Amino acid sequence: MEALKERIRREGKNLGRGILKVDSFINHQVDPALMLAAGGALAAHFGAMGINKVLTAEISGIAPALTTALALGVPIVYARKTKPVTMPEQVYRETAPSHTKGEYVELMVSPEFLGPDDRVLIIDDFLARGKTIDALARLALDAGAEIKGIGAVIEKAFEGGRDELAYLNVPIYSLAVIIRMTDDEIVFG
Secondary structure, eight states, X not given: OHHHHHHHHHHOEEEETTEEEOIIIIISSOOHHHHHHHHHHHHHHHGGGOOOEEEEETTTTHHHHHHHHHHHTOOEEEEBSSOOTTSOSSOEEEEEXXXXXXXXXXXXXXXXXXXTTOEEEEEEEEXXXXXXXXXXXXXXXXXXXXXXXXXXXXXXXXGOHHHHTGGXXXXXXXXXXXXXXXXXXXXXX
């Protein structure tokens, strides 16, 4: 997606340790037109797969997952990081290390919204090491759902996440694949 790559080139900042700051259009301030285009592109790629739910993690995955779900005409389910009082006692629960927070985060989904009748597309803002997406996949599998594919807005291929997720044997598609980042340049594959 050329518009996305151009925004990354223009506004993305390499903070070191593999962290790419895209807060001005994806992670803190969201460009709705860009997210609509991203969701449309992800939905177009996965559209013929019989998906009936889009699954993501709060909070940064919600914008691209929402626009993808909107384009597919299906609900979005996002894994919560804190358990509200409205969530039942028994939930699907997994943990994943957070690259940007430097600690483990807990992800929870209510069995009310994810189960064996679901054909799930997992969407996230980044595919880096694959740990958050792996935790989402484990949640879906624990619920008995079928994972149909994985989509990411930005993939940092040099961090190996795609290889970590290969065991799922599902299609993985990213809108912008970065193969190298230095202080001076971001190189797309």
